[in-house]
Amino acid sequence: MDLSHVIESDDIQVKDNLTVETVPLRIEGRETKKLRSKEISSVKVVWGGPAGEYATW
Template sequence: IALPPSLSNLHNVFHVSQLRRYVADPSHVIEADDVQLRDNLTVETIPLRVEGREVKKLRNKEIASVKVVWEDPQVRTRHGNWRVR
């Protein structure tokens, strides 16, 4: 939830009483482009390059992660993470 500037002094976690009913506005609708979905509802994307690698150390194991820049048909590039096992 994005807080309006008038509520910028509030913490991101606030009481339910601060919420208000949403008034429908057709200008808030975002049109989706045609996306080619597979039968299992996945989308094929191509990794462009590896941005960085990192190993996070927990108490008794290490988790390697790789930051990847993906090719996305709707957006030029998108960042994501792969966990390496």
């Protein structure tokens, strides 16, 4: 078992409604998809917080 990706749970504080505070670190990319009658814009954001920028949940 590779323990290099394990995060100590004492460092992460979860609120009563099971949310975690995160902050946007940087914008990784932007994209606009064109449909028949509209355009949809999307932005890829790298988020950071107590778990670091590479944590997913």
